[in-house]
Amino acid sequence: TDAAAREANAAIASIEGCRYIELPQNTGIARIRNRLAEAARYDFFLFLDADVFPVTEYFLQNYIEASYMADVVCGGLLFRTPVATDTNRTLRYKYGTRVEAQTSRQRMQNPYGEFRTLNFLISREAFFKTRFDESFSRYGHEDTLFGKQLQLNGCTIAHIDNPIYHDVPDTNDEFLEKTRKSIDNLCEHRNTLQSHVRLLSLYERLHRLHLAGAVAGIYTVICPLLLANLRSKHPSLFLLNLYKAGYLCRVMPRNAQAHL
Known part of the structure; x- marks a missing residue:
């Protein structure tokens, strides 16, 4: 409840060394992270999403x-196994x-591409050299762009096995719905994210081959079947990728027209 949340926030604010900052309105993930960094006092920032919990003490x-290893250190994430028994959350x-x-070894094969915002440490200097792009006010791909900018700015990045549990899948x-919102944001920032998102690269290939329209048409026909599988006890990640590609092919022309 709102009352319980206020009590919890007040308790956090009363802890020595803690500051609770409440904004009058939701200004978007990127802008909020920038404001948190501006309010921070020390040389390293540890960013954690609200619905995560450290695995180890x-x-x-x-x-x-x-912290000495690189300008940015990413710890990774895990999911608690009991969530798998909830058939309404099997896809997530x-x-x-x-x-x-x-694992850290897997992530280090593509260190900047595997950057995730839900659990990372960054030096003050690297953060303010890069910052989050505040034009990304909607959900999706702000971490993709941040990873790209870290690389362009020459900031080093390391991945370690220091995961958090993602407790509320x-x-x-x-x-x-979040997948669709993320793709909508991908369309809006298509030029910025060019060549950094595999789904967008796939669309560009289909578009050059004049197949994007056909894929969009097929998607419209089979979408109910795709959703039936993705909501089932045994969802297919291959069909999820097909769903994403089809949705992108359907909304990209509409989005491009809106930005003319």
Whole structure:
């Protein structure tokens, strides 16, 4: 409840060394992260999403020991196994465990491309050299651009195994809605993210081959079948990728027309 949230926030604010900052309105993820950095006092910033929890009691110590390794250190994430028993969350859990929950060795194969905002340490200097692009006011891909900018700015990045648990995975429908919002944002920032998102690269190839319209048409026909699988007990990640590609092919021309 709102009352319970206010009590919890007041308790946080009363802890020595803690500051609770409340904005009058939601100004977007990128702008909020920039404001938090501006309010910070020390030389390193640790960013954690609100719905995550450290896996180990040595979480902070691990970051302190790794802070010398690079300008940015990413710890990774895990999902608690019991979530898999909830059939209404099977898609989010499967995507998380198969795609997002990678070891540090896996992430270091593409260090900037695997940057995620939900659990990372960054030096003050590297953050203010890069900052989050505040034109990304909607959900999706602000971390993709930040990783790209870190690379362009010559900031070093390291991945370690210091994960957090993602404790509140979305329901199947919530995850699908976020997926669509993320693709909508991808369309809006198409020029900025060019060549940095595989889904966008796929669209460009289809467009050059004059196949994007055909894929959009097929998507419209089979979308109910795709959704039936993605909401089921055993969703297919291949069909999720097909759903994403089809949705992008359908909305990209509409988005491009809106920005003429």
